[in-house]
Amino acid sequence: MNSCLVALAILFLVRVEEMAEACSCSPAHPQQAFCNSDVVIMAKVVGMQEVDGGNDVYGNTIKRIRYDVKQIKMFKGPTQDIDAIYTAPSSAVCGVTLDTNGNKEYLITGKMEAGMMHVTLCDFIEKWETLSAMQKKSLIQRYETSCDCRITRCTSIPCMISSPAECLWTDWVMEKTVNGEQAKHYACIKRNDDSCAWYRGSVPPRKDFLDIEDP
Known part of the structure; x- marks a missing residue:
């Protein structure tokens, strides 16, 4: 019984370490984050929903979080306004958590993929008031x-x-x-x-x- 518990504990610790290592990136100076990004906007987040993001190599459905945003200003990016940003469903896989009540203004940097803006924990995302x-x-x-x-x-x-x-x-x-x-x-x-x-x-x-x- 004890050996089973030890094995489970080791398995749990390995899994935690794998999750911790799943999202890893070096901090970037705000200027470097700006230059490395496809899109830089000031926006409010007004809604959130979980959506399908396609399938992985095993055929499993990949979940994504879609944040509906109200763009206030674009500093860098495409000609059209950004009305939504996408991120992974948890921080273990670099997903970003944002306040969705529409009361906070954010500076958000990210990448454009297939015409959609995607963000991760490696991007520079800060509340506007703290800049x-x-x-x-x-x-x-x-x-x-x-x-x-x-x-x-x-x-x-x-x-x-x-x-x-x-x-x-x-x-x-x-x-x-x-x-x-x-x-x-x-x-x-x-x-x-x-x-x-x-x-x-x-x-x-x-x-x-x-x-x-x-x-």
Whole structure:
């Protein structure tokens, strides 16, 4: 009996580990999330329903969550408004949970697949009210015009860049969060010589650039 319980416990732990590993992605700076996305919108979520998402290789029906949204503004994406976004049914497979009462405004980044917007936990999805003034301003033009710049995340000291077109993102090692000063208040901007550097402000005078070596 005890051996059966031990076997079940081991099986349960293996299953939990598999589910935990099923959704894995590296955090991205908001600018990088913007540049890597097909669609970036500000929207309210006004409804939710479970829908069929086709079949897997074994013929089993794949379930998806459809969130009905009211688009407020599109920062990047197709010409037509987005009225729905799709995600997996649970966080174990990268599904996103959103408030559906229509009272909260979200910034949502995602991918277009077969004419539909899909989101996962790996996308940058934040309540609009929590975004900094710099992040909101950067959505209009600043992020997009510097997508040629690469943001390299520093996970442990020492860390360095390999190209002048990179910015070193040190929020994690400096503040133990990926939502630190650089994420909230800085953009990695391309300069006239094609190098990139952190910048904070509305108009990019040279003195407002932050040296890459000292983020």
